[in-house]
Amino acid sequence: MKLLVFFFVVMVAATAFAEDELTFFITRLAETGSFSSEVQLNFHLQDPESATEAYIDFSIRLAIMLNNRRDWYFEFIEPDELEGIAMVYLAREDVLFSVVEGDPWKQYRTGIFQDDLIDVFLRQFFGAFLEPAAFIWDISRDDERVHYRIKPNEARIRLLGLLGGGYVPNIMSVEIVIPVLEGRFPVPRLITIRDRAAKEYVEIIVTRFAMTADKDLFLSLRNEYYSTFR
Secondary structure, eight states: HHHHHHHHHHHHTTTTTOOOHHHHHHHHHHHOOOEEEEEEEEEEEEOOOSSOOOOEEEEEEEEEEEEETEEEEEEEESSSSTTTTEEEEEEETTTTEETTTTTTEEESSSSSOOOHHHHHHHHHHHHHGGGGGGGEEEEOOOSEEEEEEEEEHHHHHHHHHHTTTSOOOOOOEEEEEEETTTTTTOOOOOEEOOOTTTTSSEEEEEEEEEEEOOOHHHHHHHHHHHHHTT
16 A cells, blocks of 8 residues: 555656656546556565575556545455455545455454545655655656656755654655557556665556546445445
């Protein structure tokens, strides 16, 4: 979840700096407030149990949906061990619960996505990333794609960390690739997030994206949730 929150924070921050395709995409997303997507997350992370600097690689495929800026739906497609498991957040009920093969399974916590908590989390943890001086932007373009490279200004972020109490976040760099196709709506297709040392990364490949959500699915899930009280 933190990774996805970070991605959207970076995308929102991008509107202050970038132009053209990325700004157009973010503006439309903010206006619409709904989307459905399928993404593949490729992880390259250091193995914490290894005595040497060994790395592990694994992938996850997810279906993600946002309805009317409020309700969220995540469903695992791969790996096979997680297929059919979904997580649902219903804002009106302020409830987060899991779904297994279409049936409500377990309710977790409530209140974790309240606006005030999100605001505190974003301001405290990602505040430095939203500072215009904290980012160094490099934008290149050719006939087929626009490539955004977003690198942190480490000196600036360290200063902000010291001024804010000494905390300096694990600074990340982000690359966003948007294909340029005449007559097609611009959608980021590849997002790569790297750690400070550029040894660990998460690669997000967007295989499907639409500015719409399945409202019937959320209605069905809401009914399923209330059925657990009968």
